[in-house]
Amino acid sequence: MSPEPPPLLAVDRLVKRFGGFRALDGVSFSLKAGEVLGLVGPNGSGKTTCINTISGLYPPDGGAVRFAGERLGGLAPHRRARLGINRTFQSPRPFASLTVRQNVALAAAYGRRRGVDEPVSLAALLAMLELDHLAERRAEDLNSAQQKQLDLARALATGPRLLLVDELAAGLNPAELTRMAERLAALARGGMALLVVEHLLSFLDRLTDRVIVMNAGREIFEGSLAAATRNPEVVRVFLGSDHAG
Structure with missing residues (x-):
C-alpha cells in the first residue's frame, strides 16, 4: 500500500x-x-x-x-x-471601471500560478460562470450576484x-x-x-x-x-x- x-x-x-x-x-x-x-x-x-x-x-x-x-x-x-493559493472575498473587489473580460484577463496575466505555461481560457471560464454575455460590461454595472461570479472568475483565472x-x-x-x-x-x-x-x-x-x-x-x-x-x-x-x- x-x-x-x-x-x-x-x-x-x-x-x-x-x-x-x-x-x-x-x-x-x-x-x-x-x-x-x-x-x-x-x-x-x-x-x-x-x-x-x-x-x-x-x-x-x-x-x-x-x-x-x-x-x-x-x-x-x-x-x-x-x-x-487564491481566494474570493465577502465583498468583491473588482476594478470597477474595467470590463468583466478585462478584470479576469488581468488576474490571469499577473497572478498565474508558477509553472503554468498555458493561460486559462478566458472564454471557457466566463462561459462556465455564466458571465460570457456580460464580458464587455463594466464591473461597477453588475449586480451583487454577478460581482460574486466575477470575483470567483478572477480567482480561478490564476489556476489555483x-x-x-x-x-x-x-x-x-x-x-x-x-x-x-x-x-x-x-x-x-x-x-x-x-x-x-x-x-x-x-x-x-x-x-x-x-x-x-x-x-x-x-x-x-x-x-x-x-x-x-x-x-x-x-x-x-x-x-x-x-x-x-
Whole structure:
C-alpha cells in the first residue's frame, strides 16, 4: 500500500492578534488536494481572519502555514497566488471601471500560478460562470450576484490549487446557489482543494467532506456537518445553552 500523500495545506497552531485580542488562538488543521473543508461559526469566531491569514492579507503572530510542504511565513498575497493559493472575498473587489473580460484577463496575466505555461481560457471560464454575455460590461454595472461570479472568475483565472472561499453564497437565490455548489464541487473533483467559509449550512452540506466549527478564535469541533449539528457544544455556541441538551 502506497503512503498517503502529505496535505496540500497544513495550518499549525496559527495565532493572529489585534492589540490584546486573539482573533486566532492556536488553530490547526490540514487540507488535501480535492477535499472541501467548511469553516463555520458565529460572527467574530475567526473564520475570515483565518482565510485572511492563510491568503497573506494578514501576517501571522504565531504558528505556521505550510502549502505543498513550504512554509509561507510573511509571503505576500500575490506571491501566494503564484504558488497556487487564491481566494474570493465577502465583498468583491473588482476594478470597477474595467470590463468583466478585462478584470479576469488581468488576474490571469499577473497572478498565474508558477509553472503554468498555458493561460486559462478566458472564454471557457466566463462561459462556465455564466458571465460570457456580460464580458464587455463594466464591473461597477453588475449586480451583487454577478460581482460574486466575477470575483470567483478572477480567482480561478490564476489556476489555483487551493481556493479560499469567503461567503460566496451570500445573496444568491436558490437556483444560483445550486449552480454555485455544482461548480465548486466540480472544481474539487478536478483536484482543487477548497476551504469554504459559509453561514448557509444547506450550501455547505452539498459540498463539504468535513467542517471545522470555530468559536472565539479556537476550533471546538471537527467532523461531518451532520455530526456537528448534533454536538452539544456546537449547538450551545449557535443557539444558546437552553438548546444544548
